[in-house]
Amino acid sequence: MVGHDVALQAAAEQIGRAQDEKALRPSIAGFFDEATNTVSYVVHDPATCEAAIIDSVLDYEAAAGRTSYGSADRIVEYVNSHNLKVTWLIETHAHADHISAAPYLQEKLGGKLAIGAEIIRVQEVFGKLFNAGTDFERDGSQFDHLFTDGEKFNLGEIEGIALHVPGHTPADMAFIIGDAAFVGDTIFMPDFGTARADFPGGDARELFRSIRRLLSLPEDTRLFLCHDYKAPGRDEYAWETTVGQQRRENVHVKDGVSEDEFVEMRTTRDKTLAMPNLIMPSVQVNIRGGRLPEPEDNGVSYIKIPVNAV
Template identity: 70%
Template structure:
């Protein structure tokens, strides 16, 4: 990671301050079952849009999928006359299944994720014994983003920033004055993401967070999850760089890297695995597709015994 992509993202944000038409419109859909915030961001000038971190409904007890959460997004996209150009994933989620392939069928858009997904595919391909038929080259996605990649959503300039730590492949997408930062940060009163999954790294997470916190203080940050901090009765998923720097309980200004790593490592050691990690990871490393059906026409999720 270098400062050049960050400088480009900062310049882009400063540019949008002087042009209201360049400020993206953001609509968030919150799935309380998985505590996930999915975002639809669009260019008010052209109606071009991106759907970020969508959710496929999954009932663990029966293994059945449904589309109520994704259908809300489809209804919004159609009612607003939006053209979905991208289906973006900030990372391969461990707590919910992606609805991106189904959404592509309904409203279109190229499926994009960070290029280091190949590292995640390699690690979890071994854990789940996925076999040689499972490609570990990112080919399940339409586009692999790398640090500093520029792209467009209509007339809006966008920049992809590599922010590893939670997983090796985490990406933040800076679109106008809005940054979609996945699982790096939570609301200031809740803190930061865990870093104990395979390939995670608390030290790298700290550095990625501080990279994001160098963006202008007024930058809008849109988060992927919220769990209601103690004393807060409503879910929240939007904050700013300035608020995080001043108030984040884990990484506010003045917290050193060593202090953060000690806190994060101690905290992570006490956490249970996410309820849906087994199906989520196996599906999401495949770009939201189920494992290939076996000879009876049924897809299966594997659960490794005494491995995770």
């Protein structure tokens, strides 16, 4: 597969260079938010101290409709204590289970806010669902940069490449930085399996192909996951694995599982899953780049809940 996929070939070659030369490997710190089972990452180049923040979390108390910054401030403290310079604030997709803290972190630390270019498809679907009106731009302009499949970038002296991995949503991206892949909501720890594919624009068949694309990378590629839910029998949260481990052990998509088998399993399983607790506020805010809807004439921002529409 790699030989027929130019972007994947470039990613594999980048990983090989990083594995051969230790200086091209990033330093990675994970920050786990147990309330949303989300892992945020600070990834930096040890040589230049340039850093990226991936999939940050804004604390949100749904019952009271209140936001706070405890999770984000842990990241601010880490960045400042390590004298890092943030150049990228990356979202792997428009999350449905937590609100992004990217605007807050951008104000505190700087950096370009980036997401995959297919966010415009997500904005179109959910812009209609939430009746966002003509003032809501559906062109991705809420972000500073829209990544395309195979696009290369740098984190200091470390090479990066973006891969489009749709299925969970149409806009999901994986970001390969040095020898590490940040895969968002595509795949989970091997004992838990894979992400759901039943949100608007999701597709189980596309998800299978995206995962197999990622699993075509070198076997010792480090994979960093966006979530962990502790599979039955496991007592500790975990969010780092490898391509090889996933190919051997993933309960949904290990080697030998066919596309049709996966689609049947994923479709059947998704029908049993409840919607994420924070899907309404999360998607509504995240399609705006993590910004709350514009305040109304009383100075208050409001989250809409469409009734009997989902």
